[in-house]
Amino acid sequence: MSSKNVVYKKICKDKSVGVYMGKRDFVDHVDSVDPVDGVILVDLEALQGRKVFVSLSCTFRYGRDDMDVMGIAFRRELYLSTRQVYPPLQDREKGIHTKTQAKLLRKLGDNAFPFFFEFPDNLPCSVALQPAPHDVGKQCAVEFDIRVFSAESQDAKVHKRSSVKLLLRKVQYAPESGGVAPCVETTRDFLMSDKPLHVKASLDKEIYYHGEPIKVHVNVTNNSSKSVKNIVISVDQVATVVLYSNDSYVKSVAIEEFGDSVAAGATLQKVYTLLPLLANNRERRGIALDGKLKHEDTNLASSSIIKEGVLKEVLGIMVSYRVMVKLVIGGEVGLEVPFKLMHPKPDAGESESESEPMSMVFQEFKRTYLKGMIGDDEEEEGNVSGGDDMAPKEK
CATH class of the missing domain: 2.60.40.640 (Immunoglobulin-like)
Structure with missing residues (x-):
């Protein structure tokens, strides 16, 4: 009996890169944080010789209108780590992959490359202050995302069509044993x-x-x-x-x-x-x-x-x-x-057996850029049905 795992995927507009992840919630256990891992699929023809990078970032944004200066909302990058994915800097076959990564690599083929980030343990969890109904613009929030882009180098200008971003969450669950009743x-x-x-x-x-x-x-x-x-x-x-x-x-x-x-x-x-x-x-x-x-x-x-x-x-x-x-x-x-x-800690035991076949359900996200925003290329994410020419075919 096969099981189904949801895999989140998102493809950039020029089809050069796509990101695949098995989850978007990462748990802060106080002493440690779940690592962030996924797979990048590249289209060598669309890349046209460019390199591929992936970054994990944590941003604090204070978007209230009265804090804006000349229309640019206050924001501060609390954490940023960037890795080169393609061409790979080390032999990927010798790396240690998670179960989801291993299955994605088998399914996506030779043009798929894994990535892995260790979360620092001193970052905040994902939280936002609720705006009033009439408020416009970005809210005050701590946000995490994975960004994949193709460019000549890590410091080169990145075009929107060649980059893709997937929002993540850093969450905490209640400890299994509580303290003394107050x-x-x-x-x-x-x-x-x-x-x-x-x-x-x-x-x-x-x-x-x-x-x-x-x-x-x-x-x-x-x-x-x-x-x-x-x-x-x-x-x-x-x-x-x-x-x-x-x-x-x-x-x-x-x-x-x-x-x-x-x-x-x-x-x-x-x-x-x-x-x-x-x-x-x-x-x-x-x-x-x-x-x-x-x-x-x-x-x-x-x-x-x-x-x-x-x-x-x-x-x-x-x-x-x-x-x-x-x-x-x-x-x-x-x-x-x-x-x-x-929140209570979710039930363990949801992981599948390594020997059990897996039918992957791919959840696709389409980018729609918000107009009139200044600075970072923010985007909306919407659930859409259907496939993509970079998506793997179900056998």
Whole structure:
């Protein structure tokens, strides 16, 4: 019984080069990052003697209009690595290939060449700040891409028709074992009151998955002479843009006023439930989102987990979450309970047997250049059906 693997392919306009990759999501395990690998298919006739290069880049872009200078959006390249693929600089047959690479090389033939990049462990994950509905231009985001191009040399001018770019994502998943369930408590004294107000808030666990309800346990012991008039609970997202200004954007992505009161000398023990979802925040500018590929949906950004010793200044956008519990007593008594919001690690075991035949389903992407953009040759990616004259034929 044969299995099917999706392979992403993209061909440049002059047909000289095409890129084939088995995946576009690469996992940051904190101590290491999945390597980036794929295969480049070249058309020797269309190359006309040019060389072929492949580069992996990470770019931080701040595209808000008020940061633009003379129409050019602020951007900074956090990482760039470029390799020559053709003519190969070493005997490719002696290299170690991944399973997908090996099968692609067998399927695509003699004009296919592998590439391989090791991800540095000090780069941010793919994340973007949601623009407002009326915003135009590029959003504030950390983006990764693979770019393949043919040119006379690595430093020569690259023509759009001879280059192709495929967006990637760097993602993190929740660790298999979470930390201690968070618990915060505080005691507040008041003038003209002999005894204090004590509040305790706790969660069931440290890590929650996207789409999972969050239960907040609240205990109030009100020995003061004041009355608690209302209890307001929110889930706050804190997105800190550390690269250029260390600005923090605090957004309540779920908030409820429960209307509970606690009279002087009374107590309250109650569990409140909140559900932070992007679906309820789609019109709000500045909400941090997980990086997405074109024409795919996404979700609220996952919490950032940083390797010890890495400089935060190079991490672009850092995201954290907290539950805020506020008791309204004339003024407010508040507690912050930190937690992590992430995706569960996908089930292992999706890899296929080396001896098992594979039917490759090729997903093609067509380039359409955005008009009026200044600087980098940005493009839209759209899913299209049909083949390509560089695509391998199914047997």
